[in-house]
Amino acid sequence: MGSAFPALRRGALTTLQVNLGYRCNQACRHCHVDAGPTRTESMDAATLALIAPVLQARRISCLDLTGGAPELHPGFRDLVRQARALGVAVIDRCNLTILSEPGQEDLAAFLAEQGVRVVASLPCYQEANVDRQRGSGVFARSIAGLRRLNALGYGHPGSDLDLTLVFNPQGPTLPPPQAALEADYRRVLRDAYGIAFHRLHALANMPIHRFAASLAAEGSLDAYLHLLRSQHNPANLAAVMCRSLISVDWQGHLHDCDFNQMLGLPAGNPALGHLRDLLAIDPAGAAIAVADHCFGCTAGSGSSCGGALAAAG
Numbered sequence: 001m002g003s004a005f006p007a008l009r010r011g012a013l014t015t016l017q018v019n020l021g022y023r024c025n026q027a028c029r030h031c032h033v034d035a036g037p038t039r040t041e042s043m044d045a046a047t048l049a050l051i052a053p054v055l056q057a058r059r060i061s062c063l064d065l066t067g068g069a070p071e072l073h074p075g076f077r078d079l080v081r082q083a084r085a086l087g088v089a090v091i092d093r094c095n096l097t098i099l100s101e102p103g104q105e106d107l108a109a110f111l112a113e114q115g116v117r118v119v120a121s122l123p124c125y126q127e128a129n130v131d132r133q134r135g136s137g138v139f140a141r142s143i144a145g146l147r148r149l150n151a152l153g154y155g156h157p158g159s160d161l162d163l164t165l166v167f168n169p170q171g172p173t174l175p176p177p178q179a180a181l182e183a184d185y186r187r188v189l190r191d192a193y194g195i196a197f198h199r200l201h202a203l204a205n206m207p208i209h210r211f212a213a214s215l216a217a218e219g220s221l222d223a224y225l226h227l228l229r230s231q232h233n234p235a236n237l238a239a240v241m242c243r244s245l246i247s248v249d250w251q252g253h254l255h256d257c258d259f260n261q262m263l264g265l266p267a268g269n270p271a272l273g274h275l276r277d278l279l280a281i282d283p284a285g286a287a288i289a290v291a292d293h294c295f296g297c298t299a300g301s302g303s304s305c306g307g308a309l310a311a312a313g
Contacts, residue, residue, distance in 0.1 A: 004229070005295060006237060008288040010256075015245040016278075017064040017258060017305070018043075018051060020073040022250065024095070039068065047252040047275060048075045052082045054278045064091040064245070064305065066258065069098045071107055084114050091117045096145035097138055108145070112152040117162040119201070120146070125188040129170055146195045155197040163197045166307075168205050172215055172224035174231060174300040175202035178308040201307030204228075206259050206296045228295035236302035239309040242288050248275050256288045258305070259296070265289045 022039035055063060063083045070076055070092060083090050092111060099108050111118060122142055124130050130139035146163075149155060155163035165185060169175055182200035189195040205211050207224055215221035242257040246267070252275040255261035256268055269286035271277060302309025 003291045005290040005292060008290060010283050010286045010288060011243045012284050013058055013060060013246060015062040015064050016060050017066060017245050018248045019066050019250055020070045022068045023072050024068040041250050042073060043250045048079060050275045051079060054275060055083060055086055055088050057279045062089045066093040069095055071098050077110060080114050080116060089117060091119055094118050094120045096120050096142040099145040099148055100141055108148045108152055112161055118149060118154060119164045119166060121166045123168050125185050133170060143193050150196055164199050164201055165197050166201045166203060168203045172220050174204055178202040178301060204296045204299060204303035206293055208259060208262055208293055228299045231299035232295050233298055236298040236309045240297050241304040246283060259293055260289055
């Protein structure tokens with residue numbers, strides 16, 4: 001692909017990350033999916049029916065559901081129930097405002113009942129910054145969503161109802177050190193709003209789609225790409241998410257990560273074209289498709305679906 005990014009190969013597959021569709025109740029500036037209320041792409045029933053058999057065939061321990069807002073897919077709740085019945089951990093990548101959308105009033109209770117791990121995006125603990133990035137009133141609705149989750153037991157010390165918050169920068173900069181930022185989030189959210197959570201993930205913004213277009217319009221895209229390349233930390237290569245996770249798009253096509261999915265890059269192993277291929281093929285050891293945007297995962301402290309990478313901490 002002409003990229004300077006180092007070659008990578010897969011390890012054991014532990015996480016199946018499934019994008020159920022691009023419809024979302026928000027349209028955020030940094031969204032690499034270009035999700036929004038007018039998007040109609042949605043996984044069909046036949047593809048959805050493959051997920052549970054693949055979880056069993058590959059002995060996958062975690063199902064990571066994303067979108068758009070994954071909860072808006074009509075099959076979301078049945079899929080969660082199927083995975084939990086198999087003993088598979090389920091992550092819901094939740095934007096928090098979905099918890100107060102019409103028709104979703106019981107969503108938080110459903111997530112708690114199923115023991116779903118909530119990974120909730122809250123790009124800042126300051127109202128003005130969040131509303132600037134995500135839309136007017138989003139911060140207040142996000143705080144209300146967090147309070148609803150806390151009331152059900154999410155986020156409290158010792159609770160099995162896991163609540164992780166996600167930070168991403170406002171612009172073309174790397175996230176600050178995750179541990180210090182988590183301490184700030186914990187202090188402000190506790191003191192100002194009475195909110196508890198288990199951990200914070202600090203994610204870099206990927207220079208693709210909506211965010212890349214915004215940077216290009218401002219004339220800062222090239223500088224951001226240079227920043228990512230110049231801050232590459234080879235120690236992070238051992239922990240990047242694509243080594244243990246595979247991404248499924250709404251049509252069932254396989255990609256080595258969510259960002260590759262959005263760029264239309266197929267999995268590095270040509271035999272892994274569709275979700276059904278995982279019924280027979282173990283992807284361990286396969287080549288991973290890489291390109292220059294991959295520097296977004298290895299720059300500085302590193303960035304992945306699980307936050308900063310341990311190698312850089």
